[in-house]
Amino acid sequence: MQLVDYLDRDLILPDLRSDSKPKVLEELLYPLQEKWKEFDLDKARDILLEREKLGSTGIGNGVAIPHGKMDELENIVLVVGRSLQGLDFEALDRELCTIFFLVLAPEDVAGTHLRLLAHISRLLKDPEFRGSFMEAHDRDGLYHLLENA
Secondary structure, three states: OHHHHHHHHHHHEEOOOOHHHHHHHHHHHHHHHHHHOOOOOHHHHHHHHHHHHHOOOEOOOOOEEEEEEEOOOOOOOOEEEEEEEOOOOOOOOOEEEEEEEEEEOOOOHHHHHHHHHHHHHHHHHHHHHHHHHHHHOHHHHHHHHHHOO
16 A cells, blocks of 8 residues: 555645644645535534544644545545644644644545555654654655655
């Protein structure tokens, strides 16, 4: 599995500005509504917030992987974001989150969805990769880093 199969340059956000969990989820979802006018941002946000009630997807080391399933989707959607200042995402280690990989999947691709989440999680356990992610200059730098991951 390769991340590049799920990447869209327009869905890489190198400078998130939000300061709370609900706001950053909305900021991560907004480009999907820009790209697909019929995308239901409110429903997606509600799905992600419901998932967060089960336990934070802030996994530690500055990383959050919010995810959920939406019937309306035809394919898995990946949005990547970076918060240079960090924000409280109620992470397991109580540290601020700076790296966000948002994954939305249709109901019928559970196996692929789980493999993608596992791949992202393994990738982000590497401190060198996280450092390179935070040091990338812009969207193109992040895309180049991710297309080789």
